[in-house]
Amino acid sequence: MDNDQDKNAAMSDKKDGGDGRPKKHFGRRKVCPFVADKTLIIDYKSFRVMRRFISETGKIVPRHVSGVGARSQRALTKHIKRARNIGFLAPASE
Numbered sequence: 001m002d003n004d005q006d007k008n009a010a011m012s013d014k015k016d017g018g019d020g021r022p023k024k025h026f027g028r029r030k031v032c033p034f035v036a037d038k039t040l041i042i043d044y045k046s047f048r049v050m051r052r053f054i055s056e057t058g059k060i061v062p063r064h065v066s067g068v069g070a071r072s073q074r075a076l077t078k079h080i081k082r083a084r085n086i087g088f089l090a091p092a093s094e
Contacts, residue, residue, distance in 0.1 A: 030067025042075045044083040054080065058092035 033052075034040050040049055053061050053068065053076055060080055063073045083089040 032067060032069035032072050034072040035069060042072065042079050044079040044086065044088065047083060047088050050076075050080055050083060050089060054089070058090055060092075 034042060042049070044050075053066055055061055060077055063070065066073075068076060080089065084091050
């Protein structure tokens with residue numbers, strides 16, 4: 001009997017508030033830096049701007065991490081790949 005109660009107690013503590021409903025996450029919404037700051041321009045020649053959106057291993061940082069909007073993320077990806085092709089940026093390494 002005690003074993004069943006322990007299992008139920010452990011399962012209820014995982015992701016819900018204990019009453020079966022999932023926990024709500026409250027946080028600040030990320031704002032696209034290219035929309036907020038009009039002086040930032042997405043261009044393959046501006047490697048200082050591109051460096052903010054590339055990880056240490058050289059991979060492109062995803063939208064949910066960087067807070068970039070969908071349209072800006074597509075343009076950013078295109079320009080990062082263009083800069084890699086030309087040789088302005090190092091290629092991604094595993």
